[in-house]
Amino acid sequence: MDHFFRHEAGKMVSYLARIFGLRRLDLAEDVVQDALCRALESWPVHGLPDNPSAWRMRVARNRAIDLLRKDDQFRYFSPELIQLLRAREDASKDIAACTKEIEDDQLRMMFSCCHPGLSTDAQVTLILKTLGGFSVSEIAHALLAGEDSIEKRLGRARKLFRASGTGLDFDAEPEIARHLEAVHQAIYLLFNEGYHGSQSEQTVRDDLCFEAIRLALLLSEHPAGKKPKTYALLALLCFHAARLDGRMDDDGNLIQLEMQDRSKWDPHLISSGFAFLEKSSTGNELSSYHLEAAIASWHCVAPSYEKTEWTQILELYDHLYRLNPSPVVALNRAIALAKTLGPEEGLAELRKISDSPKLQNYPFYAAAQGEFHLLMGRPSEAALCYQRALALARSRSETNFFECKLKACHQGAA
Amino acid sequence: MAKFMYLFRNNSAAYRSMSPEQMQHTLKKWMDWKDELDKNGTIKPLGERLDGMGKVVRGKSKSVSDGPYIEVKDFVQGYMLLEAKDLDQAVELAKGCPVLESDGTVEIRPFLST
Numbered sequence: 001m002d003h004f005f006r007h008e009a010g011k012m013v014s015y016l017a018r019i020f021g022l023r024r025l026d027l028a029e030d031v032v033q034d035a036l037c038r039a040l041e042s043w044p045v046h047g048l049p050d051n052p053s054a055w056r057m058r059v060a061r062n063r064a065i066d067l068l069r070k071d072d073q074f075r076y077f078s079p080e081l082i083q084l085l086r087a088r089e090d091a092s093k094d095i096a097a098c099t100k101e102i103e104d105d106q107l108r109m110m111f112s113c114c115h116p117g118l119s120t121d122a123q124v125t126l127i128l129k130t131l132g133g134f135s136v137s138e139i140a141h142a143l144l145a146g147e148d149s150i151e152k153r154l155g156r157a158r159k160l161f162r163a164s165g166t167g168l169d170f171d172a173e174p175e176i177a178r179h180l181e182a183v184h185q186a187i188y189l190l191f192n193e194g195y196h197g198s199q200s201e202q203t204v205r206d207d208l209c210f211e212a213i214r215l216a217l218l219l220s221e222h223p224a225g226k227k228p229k230t231y232a233l234l235a236l237l238c239f240h241a242a243r244l245d246g247r248m249d250d251d252g253n254l255i256q257l258e259m260q261d262r263s264k265w266d267p268h269l270i271s272s273g274f275a276f277l278e279k280s281s282t283g284n285e286l287s288s289y290h291l292e293a294a295i296a297s298w299h300c301v302a303p304s305y306e307k308t309e310w311t312q313i314l315e316l317y318d319h320l321y322r323l324n325p326s327p328v329v330a331l332n333r334a335i336a337l338a339k340t341l342g343p344e345e346g347l348a349e350l351r352k353i354s355d356s357p358k359l360q361n362y363p364f365y366a367a368a369q370g371e372f373h374l375l376m377g378r379p380s381e382a383a384l385c386y387q388r389a390l391a392l393a394r395s396r397s398e399t400n401f402f403e404c405k406l407k408a409c410h411q412g413a414a
Numbered sequence: 415m416a417k418f419m420y421l422f423r424n425n426s427a428a429y430r431s432m433s434p435e436q437m438q439h440t441l442k443k444w445m446d447w448k449d450e451l452d453k454n455g456t457i458k459p460l461g462e463r464l465d466g467m468g469k470v471v472r473g474k475s476k477s478v479s480d481g482p483y484i485e486v487k488d489f490v491q492g493y494m495l496l497e498a499k500d501l502d503q504a505v506e507l508a509k510g511c512p513v514l515e516s517d518g519t520v521e522i523r524p525f526l527s528t
Binding site (some may be wrong): 046 | 422
């Protein structure tokens with residue numbers, strides 16, 4: 001029953017959006033909200049129906065037919081739409097066909113949300129709203145944005161859909177392949193919002209992470225998304241999610257990888273990660289998801305931070321940097337380099353990216369410098385670095401973390 | 415033991431602004447409350463179910479309309495039959511009902527003894 005209402009909302013909106021067309025996404029959402037309300041009015045008093053999912057779908061369908069009969073916009077073609085709505089009723093006898101149809105609808109919605117005319121922020125917002133069944137205030141809370149800015153993003157999407165109609169042709173293979181990249185990216189971003197957004201509470205962040213995994217799974221089970229790259233993304237998300245429980249202490253402070261209690265990592269998610277990683281190795285494309293997943297897999301199997309296969313990780317980062325020469329990748333590569341060749345090499349590598357504007361406000365650049373200085377027995381230099389990191393800390397947990405490090409420097413200096 | 419009816423009235427707009435997740439929490443509260451009643455050995459799951467929608471026949475003109483309307487303040491959400499020691503106990507048990515949290519009411523009506 002976990003998140004049952006939320007997930008049902010996603011299924012129903014996707015289904016109705018296909019029937020009404022994306023132009024009338026608002027209508028689909030209204031009908032679904034109505035069906036959920038009916039369930040909440042009825043179920044507490046009368047008990048759960050035998051098949052809650054079918055019950056709600058029937059209510060939504062009846063309500064939709066009702067509205068279609070009244071809605072002027074649909075007057076000219078509503079008999080046809082009503083026929084379509086009725087078709088599901090007959091199909092419901094065949095559970096397999098029905099399940100497949102529900103999956104198709106959700107996939108279609110996923111691709112529509114990743115419309116190239118929308119910013120990635122808007123795509124993620126729209127996915128959370130339509131497929132995830134999150135409310136505007138819940139999305140605002142999770143993405144650390146104002147409700148009005150979430151409303152604006154959704155408004156722009158609705159406007160775009162009204163203008164461009166039903167969106168992509170789901171039966172055209174090349175078109176699907178072209179859009180798949182955007183879908184991957186949106187899922188990856190959604191996960192990262194949960195994984196790195198250190199300001200909201202743990203449960204909210206976990207929700208985002210597992211929503212991303214649910215969508216990636218859905219994608220991987222569908223012919224349109226069953227690609228090596230999808231499996232690589234899924235493997236990556238599993239390896240990261242496996243560590244969710246180990247990376248926070250009881251007070252919600254971030255624990256550095258080095259200090260994490262590895263027995264808290266989820267062995268099931270780790271083995272799922274490996275299963276997906278294996279499935280991802282069938283093609284001839286080595287995507288950044290493949291590389292990131294492989295790096296995460298080495299961390300997951302390492303008995304300790306020191307006994308990690310740093311040489312392997314460094315090699316993977318070399319590949320990744322060629323593919324995606326971003327400052328954050330360079331920073332992580334420098335850390336792996338320091339682990340294999342020593343902190344001096346790591347510092348030299350960091351110096352090469354010192355003027356990257358992207359890292360100016362990123363506390364972990366200064367923190368890495370501090371770490372290397374500390375390893376080289378220079379606690380006062382290290383302290384200066386950690387002070388810089390502290391000034392850039394974006395959350396209470398980061399602040400606490402750097403303060404602990406600073407204390408260690410002062411102890412070392414004394 | 416005496417027989418009572420709980421009649422639940424709710425502002426039908428109360429649920430409309432809820433997110434699916436909040437709805438699920440509310441449903442869970444109802445289930446927990448009913449479990450609580452069950453454990454008391456008092457609740458009698460009698461009676462037919464009410465559909466949320468129906469028709470309303472009104473006044474001398476006998477006009478028929480769809481109902482109840484969405485904006486109805488004291489929308490009858492449903493009812494439940496139970497056995498309790500006395501009216502006081504039935505009232506006490508009703509205080510745990512989640513309908514009160516959305517400012518709804520539980521009306522407690524004793525059955526006429528024959």
